Structures are given as structure tokens and as C-alpha cells.
Amino acid sequence: EVRFEEISPADFFYRNRDLAGFSNPARSLYMCIRELVENSLDATEVGRILPNIWVSLESADENGERFFTLTVKDNGIGVDGAMIPKAFGTVLYGSKYGFKQSRGTFGVGGTMALLYGQITTNTPFTVISSRGGKEIHEYKLMIDIVENKPKVIEHKVHPNAKRWRGTIVRVTLEGDYSTSRPKILSYFEMTAVVNPNANIVFVDPKGRVYVFRRVIEKAPEPPREGKPHPLGVDVETVNRLIANTKSRDVRSFLVNEFQRIGPKTAEEVLKLAGIDPEKRVKDLTHDEVTRLVEAFRQYGKFRAPETSTLSPVGVEFIEAGLKSIYRPEFLHVVQRPPSSYSGIPFVVEAAIAYGGGIEPSEEIQLLRFANKIPLLYDEKADVSWKVISERIDWPSYKVQKGMPVLVLTSICSPKVPYKTVGKEAVSDRPEIERELTMAIRECARALRLYLSQIEKREAAKKR
Amino acid sequence: EVRFEEISPADFFYRNRDLAGFSNPARSLYMCIRELVENSLDATEVGRILPNIWVSLESADENGERFFTLTVKDNGIGVDGAMIPKAFGTVLYGSKYGFKQSRGTFGVGGTMALLYGQITTNTPFTVISSRGGKEIHEYKLMIDIVENKPKVIEHKVHPNAKRWRGTIVRVTLEGDYSTSRPKILSYFEMTAVVNPNANIVFVDPKGRVYVFRRVIEKAPEPPREGKPHPLGVDVETVNRLIANTKSRDVRSFLVNEFQRIGPKTAEEVLKLAGIDPEKRVKDLTHDEVTRLVEAFRQYGKFRAPETSTLSPVGVEFIEAGLKSIYRPEFLHVVQRPPSSYSGIPFVVEAAIAYGGGIEPSEEIQLLRFANKIPLLYDEKADVSWKVISERIDWPSYKVQKGMPVLVLTSICSPKVPYKTVGKEAVSDRPEIERELTMAIRECARALRLYLSQIEKREAAKKR
Numbered sequence: 001e002v003r004f005e006e007i008s009p010a011d012f013f014y015r016n017r018d019l020a021g022f023s024n025p026a027r028s029l030y031m032c033i034r035e036l037v038e039n040s041l042d043a044t045e046v047g048r049i050l051p052n053i054w055v056s057l058e059s060a061d062e063n064g065e066r067f068f069t070l071t072v073k074d075n076g077i078g079v080d081g082a083m084i085p086k087a088f089g090t091v092l093y094g095s096k097y098g099f100k101q102s103r104g105t106f107g108v109g110g111t112m113a114l115l116y117g118q119i120t121t122n123t124p125f126t127v128i129s130s131r132g133g134k135e136i137h138e139y140k141l142m143i144d145i146v147e148n149k150p151k152v153i154e155h156k157v158h159p160n161a162k163r164w165r166g167t168i169v170r171v172t173l174e175g176d177y178s179t180s181r182p183k184i185l186s187y188f189e190m191t192a193v194v195n196p197n198a199n200i201v202f203v204d205p206k207g208r209v210y211v212f213r214r215v216i217e218k219a220p221e222p223p224r225e226g227k228p229h230p231l232g233v234d235v236e237t238v239n240r241l242i243a244n245t246k247s248r249d250v251r252s253f254l255v256n257e258f259q260r261i262g263p264k265t266a267e268e269v270l271k272l273a274g275i276d277p278e279k280r281v282k283d284l285t286h287d288e289v290t291r292l293v294e295a296f297r298q299y300g301k302f303r304a305p306e307t308s309t310l311s312p313v314g315v316e317f318i319e320a321g322l323k324s325i326y327r328p329e330f331l332h333v334v335q336r337p338p339s340s341y342s343g344i345p346f347v348v349e350a351a352i353a354y355g356g357g358i359e360p361s362e363e364i365q366l367l368r369f370a371n372k373i374p375l376l377y378d379e380k381a382d383v384s385w386k387v388i389s390e391r392i393d394w395p396s397y398k399v400q401k402g403m404p405v406l407v408l409t410s411i412c413s414p415k416v417p418y419k420t421v422g423k424e425a426v427s428d429r430p431e432i433e434r435e436l437t438m439a440i441r442e443c444a445r446a447l448r449l450y451l452s453q454i455e456k457r458e459a460a461k462k463r
Numbered sequence: 464e465v466r467f468e469e470i471s472p473a474d475f476f477y478r479n480r481d482l483a484g485f486s487n488p489a490r491s492l493y494m495c496i497r498e499l500v501e502n503s504l505d506a507t508e509v510g511r512i513l514p515n516i517w518v519s520l521e522s523a524d525e526n527g528e529r530f531f532t533l534t535v536k537d538n539g540i541g542v543d544g545a546m547i548p549k550a551f552g553t554v555l556y557g558s559k560y561g562f563k564q565s566r567g568t569f570g571v572g573g574t575m576a577l578l579y580g581q582i583t584t585n586t587p588f589t590v591i592s593s594r595g596g597k598e599i600h601e602y603k604l605m606i607d608i609v610e611n612k613p614k615v616i617e618h619k620v621h622p623n624a625k626r627w628r629g630t631i632v633r634v635t636l637e638g639d640y641s642t643s644r645p646k647i648l649s650y651f652e653m654t655a656v657v658n659p660n661a662n663i664v665f666v667d668p669k670g671r672v673y674v675f676r677r678v679i680e681k682a683p684e685p686p687r688e689g690k691p692h693p694l695g696v697d698v699e700t701v702n703r704l705i706a707n708t709k710s711r712d713v714r715s716f717l718v719n720e721f722q723r724i725g726p727k728t729a730e731e732v733l734k735l736a737g738i739d740p741e742k743r744v745k746d747l748t749h750d751e752v753t754r755l756v757e758a759f760r761q762y763g764k765f766r767a768p769e770t771s772t773l774s775p776v777g778v779e780f781i782e783a784g785l786k787s788i789y790r791p792e793f794l795h796v797v798q799r800p801p802s803s804y805s806g807i808p809f810v811v812e813a814a815i816a817y818g819g820g821i822e823p824s825e826e827i828q829l830l831r832f833a834n835k836i837p838l839l840y841d842e843k844a845d846v847s848w849k850v851i852s853e854r855i856d857w858p859s860y861k862v863q864k865g866m867p868v869l870v871l872t873s874i875c876s877p878k879v880p881y882k883t884v885g886k887e888a889v890s891d892r893p894e895i896e897r898e899l900t901m902a903i904r905e906c907a908r909a910l911r912l913y914l915s916q917i918e919k920r921e922a923a924k925k926r
């Protein structure tokens with residue numbers, strides 16, 4: 001009476017789609033839009049392309065209340081014709097598993113959005129893409145959820161006369177636009193704040209057109225894949241590096257496969273671990289690998305992780321984005337120096353804006369970003385919320401309830417410690433919490449200066 | 464420069480172990496204990512066995528501060544010798560994927576605990592088990608994380624002279640007992656509250672022995688696997704039922720594969736969907752399946768889901784458990800009638816205890832349970848917290864800050880809408896929220912009666 005079963009990752013997320021954020025039609029519609037838009041922004045950023053993202057949501061039933069067709073089109077690097085079925089039809093398959101900052105990270109999101117459309121409407125989805133070569137590939141696909149494999153319903157190849165490069169994804173799904181609309185519009189607005197170099201157009205089911213125009217003509221340097229830092233590995237990762245390395249002896253293995261380890265450091269670490277530097281690395285015993293990782297922890301003199309895997313938003317972009325959307329009368333933006341948690345580099349940016357187009361509000365308005373993704377749910381579970389509600393003494397900065405104050409936080413890392421697959425809240429790692437606190441206090445000090453100047457002026461007027 | 468990769472589910476949870484609750488050594492130690500204890504309780508409940516659970520945590524390094532060996536032994540139904548490697552060494556493999564209430568549900572937890580031990584200590588784990596037959600199987604295993612497969616390091620078969628039946632799991636892991644200890648002890652205490660028929664012994668690294676004795680000699684009726692309810696399916700599930708059914712025509716398919724559909728109801732639903740009842744079910748078109756699911760939604764006259772898939776804690780067990788641990792001076796326990804959300808049955812139980820061994824506290828103490836699992840983290844994200852902080856007008860029930868009040872909530876369902884794989888908070892489905900509100904208000908009314916009686920007595924004394 002005990003029956004064992006194995007299920008595929010697609011089946012796991014199908015049965016437990018709450019875990020991926022697809023809990024009800026309004027939230028699921030939001031998730032579909034964000035997962036596809038984030039894929040499009042990744043595809044432009046990795047190619048250092050100024051993003052043009054076009055999103056349309058059309059009614060797919062007569063009442064226009066329950067079923068919608070979502071189309072997302074971008075001018076990104078496109079997907080290889082041969083790769084399209086697996087990229088969009090397989091869970092835990094993607095191009096973002098390397099160690100560098102990216103919006104995507106799990107290999108789940110885009111596929112989940114298309115899977116959700118499939119299970120609510122029983123219709124295939126369409127992917128059209130080209131890398132700018134001679135051909136445009138068009139697929140109609142469904143997902144074999146039990147097997148976690150794509151099913152090609154139709155495949156056409158078109159000649160690419162104009163050498164178009166980009167991707168179009170179209171899916172029909174059950175949603176609830178009237179409930180979801182405020183969050184969807186906030187998502188586009190916040191996306192525009194941290195991507196002021198993007199043209200974003202959203203056409204909604206009622207035909208309303210929302211345009212966010214590019215205000216900066218720059219594309220940031222994309223992050224580059226990095227080697228692991230010795231403080232960021234465990235025995236499993238070291239065993240995999242050993243299995244794949246071309247290095248012969250342990251010393252050159254350390255120098256070649258890790259960042260921040262030169263020949264001298266390698267010798268010192270190996271001495272601490274009691275391992276002969278000349279020993280063939282593929283001959284290391286179980287015990288020796290464990291001692292090596294332990295020696296990494298004890299060595300204590302590694303330089304901080306490299307930052308080439310990072311691509312922060314940047315003070316200039318945050319200023320341009322906040323000004324373009326909110327026209328605040330006061331604005332202060334801070335980018336902290338890079339830091340790290342558990343051997344993983346990260347950088348925190350923060351901004352405080354006051355007045356102008358910002359509405360007075362009972363509670364401080366918080367815009368949260370992680371890897372340039374707007375986070376709109378689970379605010380109370382997020383480390384940024386914890387910082388602004390527990391670590392900042394707002395009255396000491398002259399900030400009272402009901403003031404028009406907006407705080408922006410941005411965390412960038414090749415590995416953001418999200419709390420859920422749905423990427424809505426960031427865990428309160430002590431190092432991240434500390435960096436956010438420093439950044440927000442710095443902005444708050446600037447705000448206090450501004451507010452006292454206003455006070456003085458008001459006092460002078462009265463006299 | 465775009466490199467596609469596919470990763471296994473074990474690799475996914477290895478890279479993102481935060482998502483499964485394994486975020487730092489203190490929390491990971493807690494997770495290992497709970498995942499193994501919950502597996503043991505499932506193994507006794509499914510066999511209707513009075514649980515004897517023995518847990519020992521021993522220091523595994525000289526200081527006793529950082530590495531521990533955890534052993535969990537139960538008298539449950541055991542695991543078949545041939546099944547042991549996959550059950551413990553493969554993620555998304557388990558015996559709890561059927562539609563009935565169980566503590567386990569994802570096929571991840573126990574394997575994750577053992578995986579965590581492996582990556583922090585590079586040592587194999589041990590599983591010893593017998594189903595009470597002639598043999599006891601003993602395995603030393605590791606997990607091939609990249610392939611999501613077990614690696615058998617050693618396998619011994621012992622004769623089972625005394626016909627012992629049960630399972631022993633032993634793993635060495637990095638932890639932080641001093642930080643984790645309060646939560647671990649609360650976990651055992653809360654487990655004893657809803658399992659008063661269990662003998663639980665916990666021996667900690669300092670040699671302290673914590674005993675929770677059985678106070679009820681009953682084993683509840685285990686839940687039974689049920690057929691899906693028409694309101695609980697989508698086209699994917701219907702397509703799978705069609706693929707596996709032995710039924711010939713659509714009408715008998717509906718009657719045989721679903722609960723709450725008799726021949727007459729089947730005819731009415733098929734009329735609504737515009738499908739001929741005599742049609743061969745395996746000939747149904749894409750469109751017809753979609754119309755069938757739509758007709759389920761519109762029919763509106765299905766009886767509520769069956770409750771044989773449920774196994775609530777029970778008023779008697781909750782009373783016995785709370786009295787045994789807290790000896791309150793007042794106690795009121797409520798079990799609501801079964802309800803359902805999205806075609807999935809659930810039952811809510813609640814209790815309010817006052818005084819006795821309950822400490823006065825600034826905020827109301829909340830003990831949360833889902834499928835008899837104590838939930839100790841993410842309180843503010845949980846639906847029970849939302850109800851007691853937003854839906855109950857405590858002063859109107861004479862409850863003031865600083866009173867010794869404890870609220871217990873228990874949600875049981877074949878599918879609890881957990882927010883995370885780490886099972887710490889339940890989503891606020893409206894139906895669940897409403898049932899919790901009703902249950903707690905009923906207990907609060909009883910408390911108000913008791914508190915006013917106390918007031919009267921105090922007033923009488925003064926005169």
C-alpha cells in the first residue's frame with residue numbers, strides 16, 4: 001500500500017505552482033507578464049542592446065474578463081532555432097546558470113508562464129525568434145509536463161530579409177486584469193525607473209497605451225562570468241571543479257579554478273590543509289577535499305570577491321529613472337562599495353526622493369529591486385522592509401508620517417538570496433542588511449539637511 | 464556566448480537551498496531534525512502505529528560547537544530494502560504523491576536533509592530499515608547531486624530475528640545547536656501537543672534528555688487516497704486521467720474517475736459541455752476537454768469534496784496535548800466542519816488556552832500547525848497570524864495585552880497551500896481564512912464567558 005513515484009520538475013511546479021508565484025488568476029497574470037519581460041531585458045542586456053520591449057494584453061473571450069492573449073516582443077539577442085523548444089518547454093533548462101548577475105537564475109520562470117497558459121486554456125504558445133541571421137524560426141509548442149519536454153506542434157522557418165534580431169512570445173491564459181492592473185502598471189513603472197535606457201510600450205485589453213520612453217542612450221557593461229571565490233564553495237562544488245579541471249597538481253588547480261588565489265596563497269592554504277602542493281588534484285582523497293574547504297574557511301586572508309560578475313543599476317540611471325517618473329523636488333542616490341556574503345559579491349544602491357510627483361502617504365513608500373527586477377509582493381518579508389522599519393530612526397532625520405517620502409533599494413548579485421522561486425522578497429543576510437542600513441542612512445542624512453533648509457526658509461518667511 | 468544547461472532537481476535545490484529552508488547552520492540543523500521526524504510520524508500514522516520516535520544529536524567535533532551527528536529512529540512501517548536508495552537519495556521521489564493528507568508532500572525534505580549533511584561534511588549517511596520481515600537492510604549512501612541519483616557506498620543485509628519494524632536514519636552535518644536550541648525544543652513540544660499518542664525522546668549534544676510521554680493510547684484512522692473532485696482539476700489533470708483510464712465512454716469515465724459524479728450528474732455536465740455521453744473518452748478532442756473543464760466550473764451543483772482524504776488532529780487529541788504540556792486553567796477546542804478551496808477539502812481546528820502553565824506575554828502566543836506539522840518560522844506571512852491580528856477584535860472578548868493567552872490553529876488538507884518548500888507559512892486562501900476566523904471567534908466567545916466569570920468572582924470577593 002506504499003506506492004513510490006518519481007515526478008519531473010515540470011510536474012513538481014505544476015502541482016505546486018503557488019511556490020512559483022502562480023497562486024490565483026490575478027497574480028498569475030502578473031507573473032506571466034513579469035517573467036517574459038525579465039527574459040526580454042536579460043536578452044538585451046547580455047548583448048549590450050538598448051532595450052525596446054513591446055507588451056500587449058488582449059482579451060481572448062467575448063466578455064474580456066477572464067482569458068487573455070499576452071504578447072511580449074523584444075530586440076534582444078534572440079534564441080537559436082534549435083534551442084527554442086527546450087529553452088521554453090523544459091523546466092530547469094536555461095542559459096543563466098553561470099556565475100554572473102542576471103534577472104533570470106532558476107531556469108523556471110518563462111517556462112512556468114507558458115505552462116500556466118497551457119493548463120488554463122489547453123492551447124499551444126508561440127515563440128518567434130532570430131539571432132539576426134538569415135532565418136527566423138517560428139514554433140507552436142506545448143509542454144509535456146509529466147516528461148518535462150517540449151512538444152512541437154508546428155515549426156516554420158521564414159527568411160530574415162531585414163536581419164531582424166529578437167524574440168516574440170505569445171501565450172493565451174486565464175487571468176484577472178481588473179484586479180491585477182494596479183500591480184501590473186506599477187511593475188512597468190518600476191521597470192522604467194531602473195531601466196531608463198529602455199523603450200517600453202504596454203497596450204492593455206481596453207486598448208489603453210502606456211509608454212515609457214528611453215531617457216538615456218547608454219547600455220551598461222554586461223556582467224562577466226567569474227570563477228568561484230574560495231569562501232563561496234563547499235565540498236560538492238570543489239568535487240565538481242576537480243572532476244572538470246585540466247589542471248594537474250593541486251597548486252595549479254587552486255590558481256586556475258578560483259579567483260583571488262595566486263601561487264603563494266595556494267601554498268599557504270595547502271600548508272594549512274596539510275596537503276602536498278605537488279599532489280595530483282584528481283588523486284585527492286575525500287578527507288583531503290574536506291580539509292581543503294576547511295582551510296579556505298580558516299585562512300582568513302583572501303581578498304574580497306571580484307566585482308566583474310556585477311552590473312549595478314548605477315547612480316546616473318537611478319537618478320534619471322526617478323526624475324523621469326516622479327520629478328521629485330529632492331533626490332539623493334547612493335551606491336555602496338561592493339561587499340560580499342558567504343564569498344558571494346553584491347552591491348547595494350539606495351535612494352530617497354521627496355516631494356514633487358510623490359504623493360504624501362501614511363507609511364514610507366518603498367520601491368524594492370533585486371538584480372533590476374521590481375519586487376511588488378511579500379514586502380513585510382523583505383530585508384529592505386526590515387531595514388526601513390527597524391533600523392532607521394526616521395524622526396531623527398525630520399521625517400514624519402504623512403510626508404511625501406519614497407525610498408528605493410537595489411541589491412545586485414550573481415546570487416541574490418531570494419526567499420521564493422517567485423522572486424518577491426530577499427532574505428535578511430546580515431551583510432546585506434548592514435549595507436542597506438548604511439546606504440539608507442546616508443540618503444536620510446542628505447534628506448535631513450534638505451528638510452532643515454526648508455524649515456529655515458519657512459521660519460524666515462514668517463518673520 | 465550563450466551556453467544552455469539543464470540541471471537536475473537535486474542540483475536545483477543544492478544551488479538554491481534557501482528555498483527549501485536550509486539558509487544557515489542553525490536553521491539547517493532545525494530543518495534536518497524536522498524533516499526526519501515528520502517522515503517518521505508519517506511512517507507510523509500510515510500504519511496506524513502508536514509512534515515511538517527517538518532522536519539523538521551528538522557532537523561530531525572536539526569543541527562540540529559546529530558539527531553534529533543526528534540519529535532519528537522510529538517504529539513506523541519501514542522502507543523496502545530495494546526502495547531505500549532512491550527514497551533517500553533522489554529528490555522528487557516519494558510515496559506521498561497520492562491525493563490524501565500527509566506531512567510529507569513534495570518528495571524533497573528528507574533527501575534535502577541528507578544532501579545538506581553531505582555537502583557540509585563530505586560523509587555518507589546511513590539508513591537502516593525493515594518492514595518487519597525476515598531482513599533488516601543497512602545502507603551507507605551518498606547523493607550524486609548532478610544526476611539526482613543515490614550512490615550506494617555500502618549495503619549490508621542482517622537477519623531480523625526479532626521481526627523489528629521501523630527505520631533509523633543517521634547523518635552528520637554542520638549546525639549551530641546553541642542558536643537553534645530554543646526552536647528545536649519548541650518543535651518537539653509542539654509536536655507532542657498534536658501527537659499526544661506519541662512517545663518522543665530527544666537527547667541533545669550536552670546529554671540532556673527531553674521526554675514527551677504518550678498520554679493517549681489511540682492511533683487515528685489514517686486518511687485514504689481519494690479521487691479528484693471536478694472543481695479541483697484542470698485540463699492537464701483531465702488529460703492524464705483520460706490517458707490512464709480503463710473507462711470506455713465519457714459518461715462512465717466521469718463516474719469512475721471523479722468523486723461526487725453519479726450517472727445522472729455525468730449526463731447533465733456533458734449536456735452543458737455539448738459532448739455526447741456515448742463518445743469514446745480517448746477520442747475527445749482538445750476543444751472538448753477544455754469545454755468539459757469549463758462545464759465543471761459552471762455546473763454549480765456538485766456536493767462538497769469527500770473528507771476521507773482528511774485526518775484532523777481531533778478535539779480529544781488537542782485537549783490532551785495542550786493539557787499535558789501547558790496545564791491551562793481554561794481551554795476551549797473547536798473543530799470546524801470540513802470545507803473546501805478550489806475543489807480541495809480541508810478542515811480547520813482551533814483552540815484557546817488561558818492561564819495555568821501559560822506565561823503572560825505582550826502579544827498573543829500562536830501555535831500554528833498544518834497537517835500536524837508545527838510551523839515555527841515566517842509567522843507574519845501566515846494566514847493564521849493574519850486572522851488573529853486583523854480579524855479578531857480581542858478587547859471585545861475581554862482579552863488585554865499581557866494576559867497569558869495561547870491560540871492554536873491547525874489546518875489539515877490533502878493539499879495545504881504552503882508558501883514555500885520549507886513549509887513554514889500557509890497562504891491566505893479566502894476559504895481557509897474564513898474558517899480560521901469562525902473557529903477562533905468561537906473559542907474567543909468561550910474565553911470571554913470564562914473571563915467574565917472570573918471578573919464576577921473577583922468583584923464578589925471585594926464586597
Ligand SMILES: Nc1ncnc2c1ncn2[C@@H]1O[C@H](COP(=O)(O)OP(=O)(O)OP(=O)(O)O)[C@@H](O)[C@H]1O
Nearest residue numbers: 039043087094095104105106107108109110111167
Ligand atoms: N526573450 C528571450 N530572448 C532570449 N532568450 C530567452 C528569452 N526568453 C527566454 N530565453 C531563454 O530561455 C531560457 C529559459 O528561460 P526561463 O525564464 O524559463 O529561465 P531563466 O530566465 O533562465 O531563469 P528564471 O527562472 O529565473 O527566469 C533563458 O535562460 C534564456 O536562455
Ligand SMILES: Nc1ncnc2c1ncn2[C@@H]1O[C@H](COP(=O)(O)OP(=O)(O)OP(=O)(O)O)[C@@H](O)[C@H]1O
Nearest residue numbers: 502506550557558567568569570571572573574630
Ligand atoms: N522514516 C521513514 N519511514 C518510512 N519511509 C520513509 C521514512 N523516511 C522517508 N521515507 C520514504 O522516503 C520518501 C521520501 O522522503 P522525503 O522526505 O524526501 O519526501 P516526502 O516525505 O515524500 O515529502 P516532503 O518533501 O514533503 O517531506 C517518503 O515519501 C517515504 O516514502
Ligand SMILES: [Mg+2]
Nearest residue numbers: 039104109110
Ligand atoms: Mg526567466
Ligand SMILES: [Mg+2]
Nearest residue numbers: 502567572573
Ligand atoms: Mg518528508
